[in-house]
Amino acid sequence: MKAIVANGSKADRFSIISERPARLGEYFVAHTGDGDVLGMVEESIITSAIMEKARDYITASEAEKFASSNTRDRSYTSLVRVVGLVDSLKKGKPEMPSLPPEPGTIVEEAPEDLLKAVFSYGIQIGSLLRKPSVRVGVNIDAVASRHLAILGATGSGKSNLLALIAKEVMKLGGTMVIFDYHGEYSSLKGAVQIRAKINxxxxxxxxxxxxxxxxxxxxxxxxxxxxxxxxxxxxxxxxxxxxxxxxxxxxxxxxxxxxxxxxxxxxxxxxxxLDTEIGDPINMVKPNKVNVIDMLDLNEAQSSLIISYYANEILEQRKAFKRNETENIIFDTPVILAIEEAHAFLPEGEESDAHEIISKVAREGRKFGVGLIVASQRPSRLSQDVLSQMGSLAVFRISQPRDQSYIVESSELVSAEVAAGLPSLNSGEAILLGQWVKLPTVAKIDMVEEKLVGSDYKATEEWARKKKMSEVAEERTDELILY
Ligand SMILES: Nc1ncnc2c1ncn2[C@@H]1O[C@H](COP(=O)(O)OP(=O)(O)OP(=O)(O)O)[C@@H](O)[C@H]1O
Ligand SMILES: [Mg+2]
Missing domain, CATH: 1.10.150 (DNA polymerase; domain 1)
Known part of the structure; x- marks a missing residue:
């Protein structure tokens, strides 16, 4: 696709006019006085010069006939966010240009080998949404030290991503504790399954x-x-x-x-x-494994207690380990804690034990090797204090304006333009931001092959199966009566 830099370009963002509409997440290369820069489409707008004047239906329908036969009528403009100088990106150390591209400069679609050099590193969890042949890598070290928030509407793909990360941590021999409020991870192969218990x-x-x-x-x-x-x-x-x-x-x-x-x-x-004989429940958690703590039977207050207990024990152990106290230390390597439905346990403006200890992990965890992953479908109810400490984000579809503006306020990683693009994402599509990626990336996340229990119930399918079974059973009874 051919495109040209529009008037009023800036060093960090510019508009392009293209021959067809560009899509959110597409990459372009433009020349500047500092060298070639790579940019990503953040917003794409189509305008029609003739339609602009149409205010009533009849004028609009006539204008459209006229407009569609006029090749100059449509204007495809897109806002492109500069992500860095191409040379610096190839070396893995993104640098920003200090000069904007000249208006009128020809813009090219980014070539595949450049995108591969930039995105396909580390642990790969998906593909570029607009270029599926390019795999997208993330840096798990950044998650383990500077935390990750996974945000998005219900059913947008958060738990799938968390399961995917868990599987990668498993392969790496890392330690992870997933607080599984809905009992979704019981089928995660290779994980240590723990029934939450309170002594x-x-x-x-x-x-x-x-x-x-x-x-x-x-x-x-x-x-x-x-x-x-x-x-x-x-x-x-x-x-x-x-x-x-x-x-x-x-x-x-x-x-x-x-x-x-x-x-x-x-x-x-x-x-x-309630078990008075389990001793210290922390001993059920296995180091260098993915541990799933099943809280399905617990209410919010009880779950909150479980989270604060384990988080506190793990943080204290990691602190002791740093002080070289090695006796009775289970966790001698970094640990990632993952909290699903985080808005329930870390609500904005409400104090609780879990809130207090998790805020502490968010603030201090990196010094001791305790990483945090929080997942939530109601970001606007999630503690701003915790959210602002998250060094990385995966943002899936979010349609609620309140949730969008809250994320923009709480995290310096999300601009208003990025937030504006969030409603147009489909399930499994996310914007990856912050320290776990080299560049803001719009990705299609891989699907975890084993089915998570959390996927929607298909009511009509299940009823149909049951109906069929009872019909078969009835036939059998009929047969029995007949003979
Ligand atoms: N990467 C993906 N690719 C394709 N489909 C996906 C992907 N991720 C999720 N889905 C689809 O969306 C459904 C819901 O995904 P998931 O359970 O991960 O959502 P969620 O954001 O955790 O929802 P909730 O907020 O309700 O917990 C899945 O069952 C699957 O069908
Ligand atoms: Mg979920």
Missing amino acids: PRILDADELADVIEIRRNASKQREALARALTQQVRSSKDFWDALEKNLRDDNDEELAARVIEIIERARRRLGKI
Whole structure:
């Protein structure tokens, strides 16, 4: 496709006028006084000189007839963001030009070998959206040290990308812990599957009250529980018996009965999740493996507790490791923590244990080798504090204007022009930004071959299967009756 630099070019971005419309994510090369530059289309606009004047239907339909026979009527302009000087990109050290291309300069589509030299490195997770023959690589080290946010509407492909990253970490022998709120990763081959469990012996009184769901404002009940949860109870052979005995001994009958009722109900409801015999749950997490912590049976508050417990243990261990304390250290190499549905656990403007510890990991993790991946379909509810610490982003389709503007505000990586292009992405298509890529990249992410459990239920298909089965069963019964 032929294209020409339009008037008013700048060193970091310029418009082009092309013979056909350019697509979001296409790459072009233009000459400047500093050398050739590579640029990516961020916005593509079609205008018609004749249609511009049409304000009513009849004029518009006449104008269109006239316009379509006039080859000069259509104007295809695109905003091209300069990503760097071609020579510097080939060497892997992007530098920006200080001169804009001259208006009128001929612009060429970027050749495939240049794009391959620029994009096909490191761990490859997809292909260029507009040039599928060019593989797209990312740098996992940047994720492990400077964190990654995976954002996008529901069903846009976030969990698939996280599964893909997990599989790559697995191949690299890395350690990863996925907090799996929806039980989506149970079929991830080669991962260590862990049922989330809570050992009440190691909780403090408020945490235990949250887990068994004593209301936050039920202060008498909470205080009674706190008094009863003594050191002696924590180390008793039968934790629950000892706790209930203390409650009865210390309080009036009614209050004791009420708290004991709550405990008993929680034990029935939570069943195997509350386990006084598991010792320290951190020992279930295996180093240099991908660990999936299944939280399907837990509610938000309980999941939040699980996240804060593991994140805290892992961060503390990594700190101790850095201080050369090697005794009882499981995690002697860097760890990546991945939190799905992050807006539920790290909500903007709300404090919680998980929020506090994860903010700490976001701020300090890189010093100790604890990386963070957060995935969310409601970025506008996600803690700005955490989001602003994310060194890399994968942004899938986002249609909500509130989510778009929030990301632009919270992350210096996303410009308003990039945000404007987000609604036009399809499932599995994402803009990769920040330190894990050399350049902002619009990619089609590879599909993980094993099906994640999180994919949509096909209701009509499942009903049809069941219907068929019951019809067959009915036929059989008919046969039985006949003979
Ligand atoms: N890279 C991809 N290529 C093709 N299709 C994809 C890709 N990623 C996801 N999809 C399709 O989109 C569906 C939803 O993907 P996924 O579960 O990863 O979305 P999600 O963003 O995690 O959604 P949610 O917010 O609901 O968790 C998949 O079942 C798959 O059909
Ligand atoms: Mg998902």
